[in-house]
Amino acid sequence: xxxxxxxxxxxxxxxxxxxxxxxxxxxxxxxxxxxxxxxxxxxxxxxxxxxxxxxxxxxxxxxxxxxxxxxxxxxxxxxxxxxxxxxxxxxxxxxxxxxxxxxxxxxxxxxxxxxxxxxxxxxxxxxxxxxxxxxxxxxxxxxxxxxxxxxxxxxxxxxxxxxxxxxxxxxxxxxxxxxxxxxxxxxxxxxxxxxxxxxxxxxxxxxxxxxxxxxxxxxxxxxxxxxxxxxxxxxxxxxxxxxxxxxxxxxxxxxxxxxxxxxxxxxxxxxxxxxxxxxxxxxxxxxxxxxxxxxxxxxxxxxxxxxxxxxxxxxxxxxxxxxxxxxxxxxxxxxxxxxxxxxxxxxxxxxxxxxxxxxxxxxxxxxxxxxxxxxxxxxxxxxxxxxxxxxxxxxxxxxxxxxxxxxxxxxxxxxxxxxxxxxxxxxxxxxxxxxxxxxxxxxxxxxxxxxxxxxxxxxxxxxxxxxxxxxxxxxxxxxxxxxxxxxxxxxxxxxxxxxxxxxxxxxxxxxxxxxxxxxxxxxxxxxxxxxxxxxxxxxxxxxxxxxxxxxxxxxxxxxxxxxxxxxxxxxxxxxxxxxxxxxxxxxxxxxxxxxxxxxxxxxxxxxxxxxxxxxxxxxxxxxxxxxxxxxxxxxxxxxxxxxxxxxxxxxxxxxxxxxxxxxxxxxxxxxxxxxxxxxxxxxxxxxxxxxxxxxxxxxxxxxxxxxxxxxxxxxxxxxxxxxxxxxxxxxxxxxxxxxxxxxxxxxxxxxxxxxxxxxxxxxxxxxxxxxx
Numbered sequence: 036x037x038x039x040x041x042x043x044x045x046x047x048x049x050x051x052x053x054x055x056x057x058x059x060x061x062x063x064x065x066x067x068x069x070x071x072x073x074x075x076x077x078x079x080x081x082x083x084x085x086x087x088x089x090x091x092x093x094x095x096x097x098x099x100x101x102x103x104x105x106x107x108x109x110x111x112x113x114x115x116x117x118x119x120x121x122x123x124x125x126x127x128x129x130x131x132x133x134x135x136x137x138x139x140x141x142x143x144x145x146x147x148x149x150x151x152x153x154x155x156x157x158x159x160x161x162x163x164x165x166x167x168x169x170x171x172x173x174x175x176x177x178x179x180x181x182x183x184x185x186x187x188x189x190x191x192x193x194x195x196x197x198x199x200x201x202x203x204x205x206x207x208x209x210x211x212x213x214x215x216x217x218x219x220x221x222x223x224x225x226x227x228x229x230x231x232x233x234x235x236x237x238x239x240x241x242x243x244x245x246x247x248x249x250x251x252x253x254x255x256x257x258x259x260x261x262x263x264x265x266x267x268x269x270x271x272x273x274x275x276x277x278x279x280x281x282x283x284x285x286x287x288x289x290x291x292x293x294x295x296x297x298x299x300x301x302x303x304x305x306x307x308x309x310x311x312x313x314x315x316x317x318x319x320x321x322x323x324x325x326x327x328x329x330x331x332x333x334x335x336x337x338x339x340x341x342x343x344x345x346x347x348x349x350x351x352x353x354x355x356x357x358x359x360x361x362x363x364x365x366x367x368x369x370x371x372x373x374x375x376x377x378x379x380x381x382x383x384x385x386x387x388x389x390x391x392x393x394x395x396x397x398x399x400x401x402x403x404x405x406x407x408x409x410x411x412x413x414x415x416x417x418x419x420x421x422x423x424x425x426x427x428x429x430x431x432x433x434x435x436x437x438x439x440x441x442x443x444x445x446x447x448x449x450x451x452x453x454x455x456x457x458x459x460x461x462x463x464x465x466x467x468x469x470x471x472x473x474x475x476x477x478x479x480x481x482x483x484x485x486x487x488x489x490x491x492x493x494x495x496x497x498x499x500x501x502x503x504x505x506x507x508x509x510x511x512x513x514x515x516x517x518x519x520x521x522x523x524x525x526x527x528x529x530x531x532x533x534x535x536x537x538x539x540x541x542x543x544x545x546x547x548x549x550x551x552x553x554x555x556x557x558x559x560x561x562x563x564x565x566x567x568x569x570x571x572x573x574x575x576x577x578x579x580x581x582x583x584x585x586x587x588x589x590x591x592x593x594x595x596x597x598x599x600x601x602x603x604x605x606x607x608x609x610x611x612x613x614x615x616x617x618x619x620x621x622x623x624x625x626x627x628x629x630x631x632x633x634x635x636x637x638x639x640x641x642x643x644x645x646x647x648x649x650x651x652x653x654x655x656x657x658x659x660x661x662x663x664x665x666x667x668x669x670x671x672x673x674x675x676x677x678x679x680x681x682x683x684x685x686x687x688x689x690x691x692x693x694x695x696x697x698x699x700x701x702x703x704x705x706x707x708x709x710x711x712x713x714x715x716x717x718x719x720x721x722x723x724x725x726x727x728x729x730x731x732x733x734x735x736x737x738x739x740x741x742x743x744x745x746x747x748x749x750x751x752x753x754x755x756x757x758x759x760x761x762x763x764x765x766x767x768x769x770x771x772x773x774x775x776x777x778x779x780x781x782x783x784x785x786x787x788x789x790x791x792x793x794x795x796x797x798x799x800x801x802x803x804x805x806x807x
Contacts, residue, residue: 064375068371089322101139102159112365133161150345180302204267246266339734342738363413389441422438496509526617577642577649598612607672613649626805
């Protein structure tokens with residue numbers, strides 16, 4: 036009883052932040068991950084199935100944040116089964132809990148001779164703030180089974196300690212509806228057809244199950260029993276440690292209790308050393324070492340980096356980890372739920388563990404830049420799964436466009452029309468064709484079944500009738516731009532649409548459809564001829580008034596029409612909202628880097644003296660690093676981020692607030708680096724001095740934005756307004772989403788571009804047509 040009382044007393048300190056933000060009854064975990072992992076699985080004929088060189092296919096993913104195991108998925112990549120597993124430690128002077136009462140350090144377990152990661156296996160060290168103990172956890176999956184291996188070493192520093200595993204299941208991707216049981220032999224939980232079994236090589240000293248109370252796992256233990264239903268907590272007490280002890284555990288998953296139990300038993304029998312060796316691909320075993328060795332361009336990308344290749348090697352791992360293992364090529368946005376520690380988990384949600392064709396394109400192009408010839412091709416072949424057509428459930432409108440957001444099995448989740456997401460699959464197909472990875476025959480096949488319908492939609496638009504969406508789309512006016520918040524004429528969207536149509540012309544011609552080729556090119560010419568008239572103001576509120584708008588809702592860029600209210604921010608006139616989306620016109624080849632309107636916009640975008648509401652650029656310094664490094668927000672007046680008044684998470688309590696503020700995104704540092712490379716190459720190949728400047732500024736900045744686990748976040752803290760309860764330093768990733776696959780993709784593509792001396796995802800026929 037004394038132990039349970041101490042646990043209850045500790046809970047107040049452990050969950051102050053959640054309580055302050057009025058967290059729901061049950062939530063997801065902290066989203067600023069320092070590690071994510073899964074096994075490497077080789078394709079068999081372009082698909083994931085048993086019988087290949089890596090054997091059985093493991094379908095388990097895990098994440099790490101604040102020194103603890105967080106969301107762990109089994110089945111499809113979005114199907115979480117665990118919220119988190121921490122260790123509570125009873126000491127001679129009271130209880131301490133991992134996360135609240137410890138500091139943490141994340142390291143890779145398997146490194147090459149230069150200190151670069153060779154697999155996403157992690158060593159996590161948590162240290163008690165009062166110096167009473169240190170816990171080391173080693174975490175990775177079993178590549179031959181649906182299970183997770185966790186080795187725990189506890190070191191007592193000031194007297195004996197008694198550790199207890201505290202597991203919060205979220206079976207079937209929800210925080211309620213679970214049935215759990217606890218015994219000396221195992222902790223188990225299930226909901227529907229998702230079962231979990233946690234066992235160690237030795238029995239637990241004590242075990243308990245309880246119902247979650249007030250979103251506080253520790254407080255719930257006061258009513259601990261042998262079984263529980265609902266939102267539950269499971270605990271397993273370990274033997275008291277006098278000096279140091281190591282414990283091995285595995286968590287097995289399966290469609291029934293028998294399968295989960297057999298899986299965990301087999302993993303433990305195989306043992307720590309052999310499971311890790313298989314995961315790594317050591318010796319004759321096939322694993323992550325083999326995947327990295329297959330990346331033909333990785334060596335020169337390491338040379339282009341500023342950190343000896345550590346981040347690019349980690350980025351290669353991150354991009355491949357975040358692929359579903361049932362649907363080959365299904366690349367998701369992030370293994371995280373943004374601001375998860377205040378997001379209601381009683382209803383199933385994917386968070387960012389879903390397919391957006393835009394993020395998907397970025398990842399596929401980055402993998403191609405690394406020299407991965409298999410995954411981008413599998414990704415391209417996957418795309419019909421998320422294209423709207425006659426087979427899309429509930430669709431009665433025109434097809435050809437791609438779903439805004441979907442589950443990896445193609446189930447529609449969000450159904451807005453974003454024209455860049457319809458253009459990018461065409462662009463990817465053209466790139467793979469020109470690389471020689473997509474055959475002429477396959478190109479013609481995909482032209483008929485996927486690319487032509489997409490290009491036709493970009494050229495003609497159509498009537499949409501799916502879910503809530505009953506609209507007529509008239510390109511290049513997009514229902515939603517790349518941040519999914521506004522409709523209108525968008526420079527970034529229009530850049531992709533023009534590029535998609537031009538390369539669609541090449542593809543149509545190769546397929547023998549000359550009439551469509553002519554239509555696509557003619558339409559691209561028309562869209563291009565109206566870019567400035569639709570999207571460049573000469574009467575703006577900033578500077579000399581001449582610059583690209585972020586978005587224009589009509590044909591007049593000078594009429595100061597208001598944008599729509601979004602993310603708690605009030606509407607402002609369109610000329611008072613800047614972003615860097617116009618640089619995509621240069622990236623794809625629609626405009627030269629020295630185009631007058633592009634050059635005129637840059638000073639306004641970069642004005643750091645601007646009022647904070649409208650300001651986009653922020654400069655950062657880092658301890659021990661010489662120089663200043665640039666970062667940009669998505670756009671001025673962005674509300675997709677932590678509150679400047681309270682520091683609370685975005686959408687805390689399920690409500691939008693006027694104090695919410697979008698922070699700096701590392702993506703834009705990479706985008707600006709690409710622009711600077713294009714500018715340096717306007718009159719020929721960039722010189723060595725320009726390349727060095729780009730590396731020293733933009734490549735290095737992205738490396739500095741990565742966390743200790745070499746993960747690049749969606750957003751980094753810019754220091755504006757009230758601090759978050761997490762106490763961020765400037766340039767540190769926030770609770771938005773880490774790792775963001777697009778962030779890693781942009782970094783990889785920047786390295787490829789620097790190495791090549793030209794922008795990787797520029798399109799030669801587009802550039803030849805418009806940027807002479």
